[in-house]
Amino acid sequence: MSDIEIRTLDEAxxxxxxxxxxxxxxxxxxxxxxxxxxxKSYEPGRTLGAFRGDTLAGTAFAWSSDLLVxxxxxxxxxxxxxxxxxxxxxxxxxxxxxxxxQLIDAAERGEVxxxxxxxxxxxxxxxxxGLATRGAKVVASPKNAAFRPEAPSGGQVRLVEPDEALAVMPGIYEREGRRRPGTIARPQYWWTVFYERAFAAAEHIILAVHSGPTGDDGYLMYRPTQGAAPGTNATLAVEDFVATTPDALYGLWRFLLGVDLVDEVTVWARPTDEPVEELLVDSRAITSRESRSDLWLRLVDVPRALAAREYGPGSVVIAVEDPLLPTNSGHYRITADGATRTTAPAELSLDVAVLAMLYLGTWRPQSLADVGRLRELVPGAAARADAVFAVREASWSGTFF
Ligand SMILES: CC(C)(COP(=O)(O)OP(=O)(O)OC[C@H]1O[C@@H](n2cnc3c(N)ncnc32)[C@H](O)[C@@H]1OP(=O)(O)O)[C@@H](O)C(=O)NCCC(=O)NCCS
Known part of the structure; x- marks a missing residue:
């Protein structure tokens, strides 16, 4: 019997x-x-406290969001x-x-x-x-960044003040930022934590909004740091970059690499398949590209999660083990027509954390079988599952929380 009691903490x-x-x-x-x-960043009913006697020993919070699959x-x-x-x-x-x-609470709320x-x-x-998406940290040297003539020219970019930023950015994110699998809703709580807090502290943040033929369609936020040594220029650290149309996306890259008196631009997380180098005459202007972890996912309701996504050609039967939420455990048949529970014999066996790694297509079942993260019970089943779980473009979240 545990001596820990979990309670939902109230506002006080x-x-x-x-x-x-x-x-x-x-x-x-x-x-x-x-x-x-x-x-203001707290959502009522979602802060848990773990008590040992009267002592608050630990805490965990969640805010309500959603996931594009x-x-x-x-x-x-x-x-x-x-x-x-x-x-x-x-x-x-x-x-x-x-x-x-927290997981039981999420399940009771109907969160998948x-x-x-x-x-x-x-x-x-x-x-x-399980680690379900990866991002690329991209570092560029703007002084070497000449654009190819055929690179998109982009629209207009304007710098905005905090009030305008908070009025336009959430709308741009909802319209333009939610195309890739792995992107998540950013409710008011997120904007408060990420932006309002920084504005209130008068942090040095620059906001640039891109407009195309249909209006505002992208933005970026960066922090400039002046060069420390004499004769050195600034660095720009981009922390939020939202755009999905090629014109807005590459228009903002063009703006970013054109800011004067800058030695280095760091963009903390972009999709892994965004070909920024191919905009440039000399691809070495992108000085590094580092793969980083992005979103860790937990399938709280495995049947609903599996039924919700689309699949590639073929079919596979998987056995999922979930000791913490045992109603998820069982066999599932996954085909291009969907996913359902089955009593058919399993061809692959995996833990629910490994299923989260496969779910958004970031990892191939065969690769994870090769390193022992999932078990292939029928020869060839992992290769078949590769085609079933494959996605068209790299999944990516890009929202820090
Ligand atoms: C990380 C942290 C939350 C763990 O809390 P805790 O109450 O000590 O964890 P528990 O005793 O419940 O441990 C649960 C399991 O996780 C393991 N574990 C916990 N923290 C770990 C760590 N830092 N590294 C490796 N294993 C860890 C425990 O060994 C235990 O393993 P078991 O299932 O094999 O028994 C706590 O140490 C902490 O607050 N650290 C600093 C802040 C932090 O890192 N927060 C997490 C932000 S993402």
Whole structure:
């Protein structure tokens, strides 16, 4: 019998919970000024506290979002964040209890997925989360970036102030930013955490909006840092880059690589299949491209999740094991016509965390079979599953939380 009790924290307890989370990351408690904005980032009913007696030993939060899956379906998702355990309470099962309650809560709310972006990836696989999308950190040297004549010229780019930014960016994200599988809804909570907080702290942020024939269709946000040594120029660190039409996307790249007095541009996460190098006369102006983890996904409702996405040609029967949410365990037949439970013998056997890695098409079943992450029970089944789970373009989330 566990001595840990999980309770839903009310508004009066949110600040203590945030203090605990920040302390777990070795950060100071929030000031009154920070809390005036920070409190708006909480969604009622979604902050869990783990108590040992009267002591708040750990906390976990989620906000309500959704996930775009291959084929265009959009299903509800819990975006999990602010997970922390007091350092004098660690390794005694507090996180395990928080994770279990949070997943059951998500299931009861009808959420099909949970997702997070861990500081330490080794922790969450045991709770059924798997790395489901990857992104590319792209670094460019603008002074060498001459554009090919056939590269899209883009439309108009204008710099905007915070008020206008918050008025136009959420709409652009919903219209233009939700095409790829893996993208998630950004409710008001997200805009508060990511932007309002930075504006309130007067952080040095530049916002640029792109307009095409139908109006505003993309934007980017970057932080400039002045060069430290004499004779060096600034660096620009792009943290949010939203556009899907080629004109808006490459118009913003053109703007970014054309800002004066800049030695280096870093874009923290782009889709892995975006061919920025091919815009340029000399591809070496892109000085590095690093593959990074993006979204960690948990299938909370496996039957609904499997039924929701589209599949490629062929057919495969998989056995899924989910010790934490056992109603998900069982056999599923997956074909181009959809996915349903079956009593047919399994051809592949896998943990629910590995299913999350396959779900958005980022990993091939055969590759994961090769490294032992899933078991092939019928020869050739993993190669068949490759075609079934394949996606047309790389999945990508691109929303930090
Ligand atoms: C990471 C953290 C939340 C773990 O909480 P905890 O209460 O100590 O975890 P638990 O005791 O419930 O451990 C559950 C399991 O995870 C493992 N685990 C927990 N933290 C781990 C870590 N940092 N590295 C490797 N394994 C870890 C435990 O060994 C245990 O494994 P088991 O299932 O084999 O028994 C806590 O140490 C913490 O707050 N750390 C600092 C902040 C942080 O990293 N937050 C996560 C942000 S994504």
């Amino acid at each position: 307890q949110w600040r203590e919970s945030l203090g605990l989370f920040r302390a777990a990351l070795h950060a100071l408690p929030v000031t009154d000024e920070q809390w005036a904005v920070g409190r 291959p084929g265009g379906g959009v299903l509800p998702m819990a975006a999990v964040t602010r997970v922390g355990v007091r350092s004098d309470q660690r390794r005694r099962g507090v996180l395990r209890e928080l994770m279990r309650h 997925f949970a997702a997070l972006r861990p500081t330490e990836p080794v922790i969450y696989g045991r709770f059924g989360y």
